[in-house]
Amino acid sequence: MAIVRPITQTSARPRESRKLFKRVRRHWQLYVLLLLPIIYLLVFHYWPMYGVQIAFRNYNPIKGFLGSPWVGLDHFERFFNTYDFVRTLRNTLVLSVYSLVAGFPFPILLALGLHYTARKWFKNSVQMVAYAPYFISVVVMSGMILQFLAPNTGFINHFRNLFGLPDLNFMARPELFPHIYVWSGIWQTVGFACVIYVAALSGVDTTLHEAAIIDGASKVQRMWHIDLPEIMPLAILLLVLSLGGILSSGFEKILLLQNPLNLRTSEVIDTYVYRVGLVSAIPNFSYATAIGLFKSVVGLVLVIVANQVASRFGRSSNVY
Amino acid sequence: MVRSVVRDTVGDRIFMAFNYLVLTLLLVVILYPLLYVLGASFSSGQAIASGRFWLWPVDATLAGYEAIFKNRMVLVGFYNSLFYTLVGTLINVVMTILAAYPLSRPELPGRRIIAFAFFFTLLFSGGLIPTYLVVRDLDMLSTRWAMILPTALSVWNVFIARTFFENTIPKELREAAELDGCDDFNFLGRIVLPLSGSLLAVLALFYAVGHWNSYFNALVYLYDQSLWPLQLVLRDILVQNQVDPGMLVDAREMAAKAQLREILKYSLIVVATVPLLIVYPFVQKHFVKGVMLGSVKG
Numbered sequence: 001m002a003i004v005r006p007i008t009q010t011s012a013r014p015r016e017s018r019k020l021f022k023r024v025r026r027h028w029q030l031y032v033l034l035l036l037p038i039i040y041l042l043v044f045h046y047w048p049m050y051g052v053q054i055a056f057r058n059y060n061p062i063k064g065f066l067g068s069p070w071v072g073l074d075h076f077e078r079f080f081n082t083y084d085f086v087r088t089l090r091n092t093l094v095l096s097v098y099s100l101v102a103g104f105p106f107p108i109l110l111a112l113g114l115h116y117t118a119r120k121w122f123k124n125s126v127q128m129v130a131y132a133p134y135f136i137s138v139v140v141m142s143g144m145i146l147q148f149l150a151p152n153t154g155f156i157n158h159f160r161n162l163f164g165l166p167d168l169n170f171m172a173r174p175e176l177f178p179h180i181y182v183w184s185g186i187w188q189t190v191g192f193a194c195v196i197y198v199a200a201l202s203g204v205d206t207t208l209h210e211a212a213i214i215d216g217a218s219k220v221q222r223m224w225h226i227d228l229p230e231i232m233p234l235a236i237l238l239l240v241l242s243l244g245g246i247l248s249s250g251f252e253k254i255l256l257l258q259n260p261l262n263l264r265t266s267e268v269i270d271t272y273v274y275r276v277g278l279v280s281a282i283p284n285f286s287y288a289t290a291i292g293l294f295k296s297v298v299g300l301v302l303v304i305v306a307n308q309v310a311s312r313f314g315r316s317s318n319v320y
Numbered sequence: 321m322v323r324s325v326v327r328d329t330v331g332d333r334i335f336m337a338f339n340y341l342v343l344t345l346l347l348v349v350i351l352y353p354l355l356y357v358l359g360a361s362f363s364s365g366q367a368i369a370s371g372r373f374w375l376w377p378v379d380a381t382l383a384g385y386e387a388i389f390k391n392r393m394v395l396v397g398f399y400n401s402l403f404y405t406l407v408g409t410l411i412n413v414v415m416t417i418l419a420a421y422p423l424s425r426p427e428l429p430g431r432r433i434i435a436f437a438f439f440f441t442l443l444f445s446g447g448l449i450p451t452y453l454v455v456r457d458l459d460m461l462s463t464r465w466a467m468i469l470p471t472a473l474s475v476w477n478v479f480i481a482r483t484f485f486e487n488t489i490p491k492e493l494r495e496a497a498e499l500d501g502c503d504d505f506n507f508l509g510r511i512v513l514p515l516s517g518s519l520l521a522v523l524a525l526f527y528a529v530g531h532w533n534s535y536f537n538a539l540v541y542l543y544d545q546s547l548w549p550l551q552l553v554l555r556d557i558l559v560q561n562q563v564d565p566g567m568l569v570d571a572r573e574m575a576a577k578a579q580l581r582e583i584l585k586y587s588l589i590v591v592a593t594v595p596l597l598i599v600y601p602f603v604q605k606h607f608v609k610g611v612m613l614g615s616v617k618g
Contacts, residue, residue, distance in 0.1 A: 023429050029504035030422035034434065037419035037473055041437060044470050047454050048446025054453075065453075113343050116336070126343050128604060129350050135596045137533030139551045140589050143558025144353060153582055155356060158371040187350065195608055219332045252536050256559050270448075277449045278540060285449050292447030300444050 055290035068286075075290035084272060092268040095254070096246040098182045100239065106190045108235055111197030112223055127198075130191025142256035145184050146171065172261040181257065181266075185250065196238070197231055204230045240310045244303035247295050269295050361385070361586035365579025384587030387567040387580055394588070397550035404467045404549055405531040412527040413520060415473045420481030421508050424489070435482075438475050448540075455541060466541035467549070474530075477523055484519045485512065521606045525599075532596065554592055558585055 024031075050065065055075060057068040079085050110130065117123045136144075148154045149170040157167045170176050208226050217225070251270035258266045267275075269291065277288025328336070352375070359377050360368055367378035388394050422428055423435050445451075451470065460466040489512055497507050513520070535551035542548060556562045563581050571577040 020429055023427070027422075027425070027428055027504070030425060030428050033418045033504070033508070034422045037415055037478070038434070038437075040415065040469075040472050041441065041475075043458075044451070044454065044472070045441040045445065048450035049444065050446075051450035051453055052446045054450065064457075110343075110346065113339050113346075116339050117343065118336070122340070122343070126347055128601075129347055131604065132354065132597075132600065133350060135529055135533075135600060136593060137535070137551055137554075139533075139535050139554045139558065140592055143554065143585065143589060144357060146559065147582075147585060148353065148356075153369045155371075155374075161371065187353075191350070218329060219335045255536075256555065273448055278452065285453065289447060289449040292449060296444055296447055303443055 052289060052293055052296075054286050055293045057286060059286040059289075071286075075287045076294065078287065079291050079294065084267075087264075088267055088269045088272045091265055092247055092270075094178055094265070095181055095268060096249045098178050099185055099249060100242055100246070102182050103186050103189070103193070104235070104239060106186055107193035108197055108231065110190055110194040111201055111231075112227060114194070114198055115201045115227065116219060116223065127191065130194070132191070133188040134192040136188065138252045138256060141184065141188060142253060145180060145257065149180070171257070171259060174262045174264040174266070177257070177262045177265045181250065181254065185253070197234070200231045200234050201227060237310050240306050244306035245299070246302060247299045357586050357589050360583060361590045363583065363586075365576075365581075365583045368582060369579055381583075383570060383580060384583035384585075385591070387570065387584040388588050388591060390569070391564050391567045393545065393548070393553045393556075393564065394550070394591075396546060397548055397553035398591075400547060401532055401550040403464070405528050408468045408471065408531045409524055409527045411468060411472050412474070412477075413523050416477050416481050416523055417508075417513070417520075419473065419478045421485055421512060423478070424482045424485035438478055441475050452540060461541055462543045462547065464547060467537060467547075470537065470541075471530075471534075474527070477526065481519055481523065484516065488515065488519075518606060521603070525603045525606055529596065550592055554588060557588060 054065060054068060056070060056072055058071050059065075060068045114123050114126060117126075133141075148156050151157055151167045151169045156170070160166070160168065170180060204227060208230075209222055212222050212226060248270060251268065254266055254268055255271050255274065258271060273288045273292045273295075276291070277283055277285055355375055359375050360373060361384050362377040362380050362382070363373045364379035364381050364383075367373040372378050419438065423431060423438070425431070446454075455461060455466055455470055460469065493511065494507060497511060502510075533551065535549070535555055538547075538549050538552045539555070542552070563584070567584060568577045568580050571580045
């Protein structure tokens with residue numbers, strides 16, 4: 001079969017251009033398949049990227065992306081000089097870092113716990129239940145949070161009453177917002193996040209455990225000295241990679257849980273862009289785009305740095 | 321996991337008991353809010369408000385369900401969501417395969433450049449406003465297209481599918497087919513796709529759940545309420561607390577109206593989540609596989 005195979009790894013040097021042309025023609029059907037996806041990419045991803053230049057212009061709907069007057073870095077300067085800049089950046093970082101740190105140990109603990117259950121039906125039912133919240137939509141999730149935390153009618157306040165505590169209007173207290181956001185998120189995603197660790201644990205070399213059993217290691221010792229060190233590189237890798245997205249997490253949920261009373265801690269960069277650009281009575285497309293661009297650029301740098309760090313661990317993910 | 325043939329020591333048995341205890345606790349913590357919603361949707365509003373209801377319906381009633389089906393918006397939203405999910409998912413899966421299969425062929429000239437053009441969109445995007453302006457310039461605002469075309473493809477899923485093709489379709493298979501005179505179109509349609517059942521299931525699942533659960537694009541792109549998906553109707557009622565008075569006609573007094581308003585929210589959550597719960601047990605197996613397909617290689 002190898003005889004009829006085309007040469008695969010030739011580069012497209014000029015003198016080989018006829019060869020390249022032949023190879024392109026030979027695979028014309030593959031390009032036809034790619035046609036629609038590439039048109040999609042150009043229209044809905046690269047066209048907006050081209051349109052991002054309105055961050056440096058005063059966008060005028062009639063004149064469009066190119067015709068609007070150039071103003072340079074004015075919008076960026078304006079944003080960096082407002083109080084909103086510090087506030088939204090701080091809130092964004094607080095919410096993402098808190099989610100990452102608080103959410104880090106739970107999937108690992110759950111996976112270890114599941115790994116050590118001897119009864120299969122029990123393991124399966126815990127898994128089945130733990131995955132389920134992942135499929136709940138953000139709107140329903142936010143609705144549930146609001147219902148459960150409601151003063152007078154919510155069950156969290158009923159529990160508080162059982163212990164003699166007065167009702168608390170959770171959503172009106174800015175200092176509680178990060179906790180509500182983060183812990184409801186952990187509740188919803190812990191099962192989903194543990195899937196990958198369960199798989200990693202089942203891949204741990206069994207001879208390690210056999211040797212440890214012969215040497216008289218207890219289950220706790222095996223967990224601590226074998227399983228945990230085996231999955232730690234994966235855990236660190238996932239943590240580092242998620243640092244790349246630190247400026248853009250949970251926007252849709254935050255937007256739903258926001259209200260004028262908790263805005264002090266709940267306004268993040270993305271919700272601010274939405275408010276300034278689309279909700280406001282006088283929408284300022286250029287200013288909002290500039291803020292979004294600031295976020296995208298910082299995000300891009302973070303993702304690249306995170307991947308560099310991650311590759312130091314000697315592992316790489318599929319795409320890169 | 322490895323199990324020793326020797327009987328568990330006392331320490332191990334304590335550990336196992338502790339483990340079961342913690343997992344059971346977790347089971348309760350995850351399950352309780354879900355069952356609470358289900359129970360509350362059948363309970364009387366008065367019992368919920370006074371804190372008499374904990375899990376099992378008190379003074380069972382279907383008033384909440386009757387109230388939501390009085391609202392035309394809920395029904396229209398349900399229909400719209402079904403439409404966006406079915407049509408959107410179909411387009412998503414087709415587009416993903418169209419993009420992923422050629423990119424999985426190592427000998428395709430220009431493959432690296434094209435793959436990078438896809439990959440770059442994961443790193444950087446124009447952002448909310450420029451994308452909105454593009455959709456507006458295409459005259460898609462407040463049309464059904466706005467719910468389907470801007471999300472016609474998820475680049476992340478393209479890479480999942482590409483990895484799947486690279487790992488499951490041996491090149492000897494294609495060479496054999498090629499010798500027999502099979503071109504790329506036929507190879508994809510007659511050989512690759514029939515071998516990719518689990519991939520198609522995973523893609524369809526992820527896309528369909530995404531469509532059914534999304535609200536933000538609708539919030540930004542759709543002004544016309546008759547086009548709203550269910551999630552946006554839910555947002556009005558659950559989050560903005562805007563309950564259409566027509567839903568509350570059954571309750572006479574103000575207090576009764578307020579209570580009905582509460583339980584119909586629980587009923588609504590149940591109705592909105594039921595379609596997912598029905599498919600969930602069937603797709604759970606594929607779902608785990610999908611997570612692994614898209615995950616980090618060890």
